[in-house]
Amino acid sequence: MDKLQIRGGVQLEGEVRISGAKNAALPILAGTLLAEGPVSIGNVPHLRDVTTMIELLGRMGVGVTIDDKMRVEVDASSVSECVAPYELVRTMRASIVVLGPLLARFGRADVSLPGGCAIGARPVNIHVAGLQALGAEIHIENGYIRARADKLVGTRLVLDTVTVTGTENLLMAATLAEGQTVIENAAREPEVVDLADFLCTMGARIRGAGTDTIVVDGVERLQGASYDVLPDRIEAGTFLVAGAITGGHVRVKGTRPEHLDAVLAKLREAGATIQVGDSWIDLNMHGRRPHSVDIRTAPHPAFPTDMQAQFAALNTIADGVGTVTETIFENRFMHMLEMRRLGADIRIEGNTAIIRGMPNLTAAPVMATDLRASVSLVIAGLVAQGETIVNRVYHLDRGYERLEAKLAACGADIERVKDAA
Numbered sequence: 126m127d128k129l130q131i132r133g134g135v136q137l138e139g140e141v142r143i144s145g146a147k148n149a150a151l152p153i154l155a156g157t158l159l160a161e162g163p164v165s166i167g168n169v170p171h172l173r174d175v176t177t178m179i180e181l182l183g184r185m186g187v188g189v190t191i192d193d194k195m196r197v198e199v200d201a202s203s204v205s206e207c208v209a210p211y212e213l214v215r216t217m218r219a220s221i222v223v224l225g226p227l228l229a230r231f232g233r234a235d236v237s238l239p240g241g242c243a244i245g246a247r248p249v250n251i252h253v254a255g256l257q258a259l260g261a262e263i264h265i266e267n268g269y270i271r272a273r274a275d276k277l278v279g280t281r282l283v284l285d286t287v288t289v290t291g292t293e294n295l296l297m298a299a300t301l302a303e304g305q306t307v308i309e310n311a312a313r314e315p316e317v318v319d320l321a322d323f324l325c326t327m328g329a330r331i332r333g334a335g336t337d338t339i340v341v342d343g344v345e346r347l348q349g350a351s352y353d354v355l356p357d358r359i360e361a362g363t364f365l366v367a368g369a370i371t372g373g374h375v376r377v378k379g380t381r382p383e384h385l386d387a388v389l390a391k392l393r394e395a396g397a398t399i400q401v402g403d404s405w406i407d408l409n410m411h412g413r414r415p416h417s418v419d420i421r422t423a424p425h426p427a428f429p430t431d432m433q434a435q436f437a438a439l440n441t442i443a444d445g446v447g448t449v450t451e452t453i454f455e456n457r458f459m460h461m462l463e464m465r466r467l468g469a470d471i472r473i474e475g476n477t478a479i480i481r482g483m484p485n486l487t488a489a490p491v492m493a494t495d496l497r498a499s500v501s502l503v504i505a506g507l508v509a510q511g512e513t514i515v516n517r518v519y520h521l522d523r524g525y526e527r528l529e530a531k532l533a534a535c536g537a538d539i540e541r542v543k544d545a546a
């Protein structure tokens with residue numbers, strides 16, 4: 126299994142082009158199931174999760190072709206099986222986003238129930254309850270969600286908790302429902318808006334995406350379309366933190382600065398000079414050590430949970446004491462324990478980590494059990510003295526395209542090595 130070898134101490138300097146957003150590409154690819162004609166999706170990131178979603182579509186009988194620029198052509202006119210099998214869902218929970226579109230278009234879906242996850246229990250009860258309210262009959266049987274509906278019928282849905290993929294599933298299901306669906310307490314993440322924009326190019330009638338009330342007027346059918354996935358705000362934020370922790374100067378290009386307001390505010394608080402253009406963000410730490418920052422995760426537009434671990438890394442070497450409070454997932458602190466092995470001073474009290482910044486970290490072998498935790502260890506490795514080995518790189522390959530090449534282009538001393546074992 127591959128691992129990353131990082132020799133810390135280099136101030137990053139350079140430019141990084143941001144890829145398409147994983148968490149927009151996955152529901153958009155699932156959304157192609159709704160179309161009666163061929164759909165062409167551009168700016169799809171080359172990631173393991175994307176490959177898994179394409180494999181899932183292929184298993185259903187969907188025709189998928191990919192060109193060398195990762196433009197994906199999907200033809201869902203030939204679906205033969207409305208099934209998301211256990212062996213794929215267990216490798217990627219986001220497979221759950223095929224549930225809504227399959228049910229709406231074909232009247233049936235058998236989707237393996239995702240189990241627990243490294244970062245929390247992550248139930249899907251809100252997805253299921255919402256589809257039932259739209260008229261679906263749903264049974265949990267043999268570990269599968271078995272959903273059936275002759276015709277979904279629009280209604281008013283009030284979500285118990287703000288859920289990103291839950292909102293996406295219900296939004297997709299509602300596009301082909303009879304009449305109007307109103308989704309209250311909807312997630313406002315940019316990826317939800319991107320999905321809604323994509324569905325509209327196929328003929329869906331949606332308004333309010335990006336607010337907490339989304340109104341969908343059902344249509345008879347959706348047609349083929351061409352659409353480009355939005356840039357990945359978490360990838361952009363990750364490179365900015367990598368620049369900041371090293372005291373460096375990094376510019377991310379091909380991004381949407383307005384999606385990163387909460388993250389940029391915290392980077393400014395940490396002492397970075399931030400400049401933004403239409404599609405770029407420039408961060409300069411002027412060779413200085415960052416100040417500690419307090420962060421608290423919450424649904425968009427507040428500070429994203431997917432940036433929590435990276436800011437924890439920043440705080441480990443910052444000047445002062447910073448607190449990190451995680452309110453979305455109950456077990457998203459695994460990286461803190463690994464950072465302690467690099468010499469970080471971290472105390473955990475419930476869902477808050479109190480981090481006293483050290484003048485430096487010292488390298489060690491580390492590993493993590495999820496994507497953002499893994500990348501936070503890479504970031505810590507960029508400043509640790511000596512050679513840090515980050516094991517289980519497959520987590521990174523799920524969500525970061527050419528991470529080590531992009532970091533190396535900014536001067537990082539980082540290398541992927543094959544594990545002999």
Ligand code: EPU
Nearest residue numbers: 148219247248249250251252286287288289290291453496
């Ligand atoms: N929740 C429920 N019931 C549900 C659904 C969610 O109780 O039916 C709870 C969850 O347990 C959690 C909270 O609601 O406590 C919010 O979870 P949400 O459903 O919003 O998470 P998700 O849709 O499963 C997406 C991203 C995650 C990101 C979260 C939060 C995708 C494919 N995944 O997950 O991304 O952390 O939203 O923003 O969009 C990542 O990219 O590394 C990642 C984990």
